[in-house]
Amino acid sequence: MDIVRKGMSHILKVRNVNDYGSYIGCPVRHPLVCVVDYAEVSPIRHSLNNYSVYGLFLRDDADVDLDYGCGKYDYNKGTLLCVAPGQIGGKEDNGERVSITGWALLFHPDLLHGFPLEKRMKEYSFFDYRVNEALHMTDEEHDILVSLMRQIQDELCKKPDELQNAILVGYIELMLNFCLRFYNRQFLTRKIENSDILVRFDRLLRDYFDNKLQLTLGLPTVQYCADKLCLSPNYFGDVIKKSTGDTASNHIRRFVIRLAKNGLAAGETVSQVSDRLGFEYSQHFSRMFKKQEGITPSEYCQKLHS
Template sequence: MSKILKVKNVNDYGHYLGHADLHPWVSVINYAEVSPIRHSLNNYSVYGLFLRDDANVALDYGRGKYDYHKGTLLCVAPGQVGGKEDNGEQVSITGWALLFHPDLLHSFPLEKHIKEYSFFDYRVNEALHMTDEEHDILVSLMRQIQDELFKKPDELQNTILVGYIELMLNFCQRFYNRQFLTRKVENSDILVRFDHLLRDYFEDKLQLTLGLPSVQYCADKLCLSPNYFGDVIKKTTGDTASNHIRRFIIRLAKNGLAAGETVSQVSDRLGFEYPQHFSRMFKKQEGITPSEYCQQLHT
């Protein structure tokens, strides 16, 4: 049975590493100060940002190679499991970790919109690979949060800590946006594979047994997390992955209608449960019903 470290509070992880925490809801760890450490497979009830200068994450993506030699940033959210099971091995690592408990965010706007930072659900192979400048910005913020934790607590401390954390998350989002742009070749390759996947899905008639293709299904087949896949498609096309799927389906529908199929036949062939569901999607995408589209074809 796997040995899993339950990180219910930030000090659960700190205690495992021999790090003394100064705040019940926030922890900043400089790995150089606690190294060497043992591996741990962690079940998180907290948020975590792990900046690893030694992380063994491949920097080869698609057809590109990227000179992000300063390290990687991995982000986790409550409910996730990550890390490597303790096998007794002592490893020397460098980098930083920031952990914060959801309770810290109560009554702050960040509590509601933290879910907008989709990178908390990216997989390890989708980690952020930082330039030297990006790395130094995040380390600087880690140090500033650490300095604040050393100060005597007052009524503004949590406000300041949440402000630093939100600033760090915004920088992470900016850096990920840069990474999407620098990986245009990889991203366009994902888009091509996405279109091939949709084409094969309908050619193999999977819609008749599985229903319409979902973003989750496509992401799984492309070996990507749904969040990362969705973000890549949005950055590449300017539209959501779900809309891309719907537009693909409408193109197939138009071909069928133009070839003389009835609305009901097209609906059945494309895997809709009811014709009215097909008509609703068609009108939402095209502004007219399938019947009105057929009338236009013959005028």
């Protein structure tokens, strides 16, 4: 277990599950998996962690500020935050010991080697959500995740055998699938917020072209739009997909094609439209147009005048 100083911050390097378990005084019964019941180890000292493991943190206590990446997050009761290897999260140790409640599941990527879940991990996009995009659970959802935490904890107390890792991975995959279901529910119950994101997305695209940013930056990207809307690309993409049934990148392309059609209908040439919209080559514009519309820009012009 190493604690390194970075700038003014002390960062705990969580290279394996034992690094975190040892820090908070939780017994670790498996080299690749650890379940923490915070009620059993509290009070503990905070830590700002550099993760080399996956972590699911289910916090029941309110009014706890946590740093995560470049932002802060105020936990509410029944909130789930997920971290992945390469991320930094937590709160810097200030010497204070605090009593907290909730659960945590940490597992090392090596646990997944040889299991189908290893290849599926990229499907769980919530590992790359920002802190303000965390999952806020209903009581029922909260109880399901706690039940799974307890089952994993029980399995870790059993004598290891050749099936234990398969059983642990099965529990973890089940928990991740429930998280996916709960996030889908959250997208639906936040329709007003999501529709506001869609409105701001369209306004952002209009302003982008009105300010002629395409001439210096090229076509707007999903990353650019997500950054301007203060969302992670994954969460932004998932919101747009749930709201429109289409991807954010396709939404951008459709917006560009609408502008192109307006220009062609107003008498601009294919080359003029291509240049005005920020395409480096008119062939790229024609290729996008045909992929979206099924015909080339020239054929579209012919239809307009036939």
